[in-house]
Amino acid sequence: MTSNTDNPRSGATLSGDLFIAGDRVGGSSGGTYEHIFPGNGRSNGTIQLAGSEEIDRAVETGRQAQREWMSFTADRRRDLLIDLADAVRDRLSEFSQLNVHDYGVPVSLAINTVLVERFLRHFAGYVDKPHGLSSPVAGSNDIDLIEREPYGVVGVIAPWNGAMVVAAACVVPALTAGNAVVFKPSALAPFAALRFGELCTEVGLPAGLVNVVPARAEGGDALVRHKGVGKIHFTGGGETARKILTAAAQNLTPVVAELGGKSANIVFADADLDAAAQLSAYQGPIVQSGQSCACASRILVQESIYDAFLEKFIGAVEAARIGDPFDPGVVFGPVVSGSDADRILSVIDEAVATRAGKLITGGNRIGGDLAEGYYIEPTVFADVDNRSTLARDETFGPVVSVMSFTDEAEAIRLANDSSYGLNAFVQTTNLTRAHRVSRQLEAGSVWINQISDISPQGPYGGYKQSGFGRTGGIDGLYEFLQVKNIRIAMG
Template identity: 65%
Template sequence: MTHSAKSEALADTLPTALLIGGDQVTGSSGGRYEHIYPVTGQPNATIELAGDVEVDRAVKAAKEAQREWIAMTPARRRDLMIDLADAVKADVDRLARYNVHDFAVTYMTSPGHVMLAESFIRYYAGWVDKSTGSSTPVSDKFDVNLIEREPYGVVGIIAPWNGSMVVIGLNVAPALAAGNAVILKPSELSPFSPLRFGEICLEVGLPAGLVNVLPSGPEGGEALVRHPGIDKIHFTGGGDTARKIIATASPNLTPVATELGGKSANLVFDDADLDQAAILAAWQGPLGQSGQSCACGSRILVQNSVYDAFMERFLGVLGAATIGDPFDPSTMMGPVVSQAATDRILSIVDRAVDEKMGTLITGGRRMGGDLSEGFFIEPTVFADVDNRSSLATVETFGPVVSVMRFTEESEAVALANDTTFGLNAFLQTTDLRRAHRVARALQSGSVWVNQNSDIQPQSPYGGYKQSGSGRAGGLEGLHEFQQVKNIRIGM
């Protein structure tokens, strides 16, 4: 971002009202929330929070809009979604700035979030007039047996604070393409870019109420999940919250799909390009979103014979990283999201040191000086970590990684799989046979070989084990928001 663009960001008037049925709603029953900018620790806006009243109003608006949406020809819906993708692309600068205001992701990263959303919207627009059913013979009679896919109706999509624009791509886009209306509930910590997206939906001519945006905390989320007018829930976030959502949805038997956390392993073999591996480990670990990502490669497994050489390079990358104002074009890492997150992460570090879960090599402290008012934590590396310790088993969601040694390939695979999570795994090797062999042995929804996680709309993304259910991306992602009907006609 240029310095003039930074000035634009400082002058941004952030959206604060709920968006329901095409209206900006204030005076909400959920009250108001003072949003704190993580860089300064000071308020940057006061937003409306949705409560029961607003959820009920949004459900009614969504049901009406969904009937209008599905009554359009597939070609018309396709064209409107293409218009939406074009509008998101045209507004990338503002959406990216709002995304930084949301949770202080660096502007180096933020436009990528927006363009990921754009790519998914454009991709799923192409499916609107191409999603087909099938006809399968079932007897020797001339019966007609049809299998069709239909929308659920009104889908509640609960987004995490660390990636609202990403969730718009991964979940909102296929939900719309499948013929549903959406109630998007962003976190109160990250409301601005999704509210702007809702405005864009209206500007391009989507039916009012087709996309409603209701920032709220847990109370608003609970109201959404328990509402009998919600036909499906998609939740992205932590496992503990997912369990509560599933329990809350159970009286109505509302189906719930989830994309949850991870404790992803990054395996560095002795034939890897160590310079590249060190850069990838730094960006997929502490530097990328300050480690606040479900895709964080927080367990780095290094083959003994290259351990010292890798660590020298890895620590060198971290030491050279510029940490500071996310709107500064030179900044590589910003703060964590809140004071509560800061306290939680530092508590994890202190406990790991006290209980000797590993050796603290670097970091572990809140940053001072010019950054003392914000929620900045040093990139933190523990070495020789016990893989069964809480440091290695519990998602930290901060700039903290654990490094472990291994000798044999089988040992590395066993360590990587010894977790309750299974969202991502990373593999650094130049041996193609090993890449195929190890990738198939890893219990993970996605395996990235010699690259960071790079989610694309053509490919399904989701977790094994306690990292979630369902998939986003590809035809599988479209099917996540469709239900199957069988029609049998006797002739």
């Protein structure tokens, strides 16, 4: 498969073949998928999809490669991960271009989604650090060892809007812990993930240590139910998570789930209004066209500054440059598919019909030169009822709700009045308030006066229906290690 000639500014070569045991694989049993570039609605080519046959092969080759990986000295494994970080750095432009092809994220933001290098350098340092400890045993001279060991082969399932983020936050610590990975990106966004798998082998990781297998639901089900898989890490929506948990229960396979969000963004009267408006526009409808689990889609504003904030916020939203995602000056691109565009527009129509809030800006599909792509205007509803469907259900598109609150207690109550708990955002210049409020918010991450900025040092994951388990930090590494106790009698 060659690159999309309708996007001449892209120098990336696209290949939709699976990557198993160090080689590209075509003619797969799971059929094929025609990948459509959301910027213009034209084909990027054909994607091979893994069926149970390819999943079996990926798991088996992963088991063999994992044994080889663990036969390497810790120094060698560490150095290979650093080599991989260097290789990713040297191909940053290529990966950014592939991200644009994958789901239409503007190239100006695609660079930010390539976190793999940072995570590789961070976690490579853990390879040769102790993962266990010893403990005295009461009344005995026995040696009691508590060790952490890899699961063997882990399955990592990524959503279409963040395959490389998942590669960074999940695949990298899984390798650090000593596992092999069967990595299943979405068929909607496979290109960057497939190239990453290829690069792993190119730098010297054992062939089959990272297998990349885009698949439909049937292939994903085969991966989750496979007896050779020691653990599953899933990032995506709650409905799919329930199916995965049911399937994994067959073999009692443990699952980590990072799910959706309906994040509150609280703007207090003492906030820097200009900065808060810009941040709220970016973290709300602008970044990835609102197609992010971290989207701050519920904006809570203190009554005394409500009108002033709304004016600045709308100005920031309407100033965002919309267009061809390969244009480095563009910050707002298309949504991922035609069906998603229709779904998002139906959410907007329902919100208008039910008077869930007042439509202030946006609400339409964009025509003109962008008509062939899947572009929806950044959309803002004001005076939204927090009990409405608009405020409670994850839209996963460039649609946000603005509502007012009177005092700190009400802000916390409204923010926590959600079945989700992935992120929360607080805008305030009062340090005491920032500490006090953040400790009362029911969210796995709280961001004070800044955007959601995932780092390898910080654990990331949800409360409530936003999932369980963590990526990032030592907690994220421990997700891919299991504990063993060894006791040695000493007489």
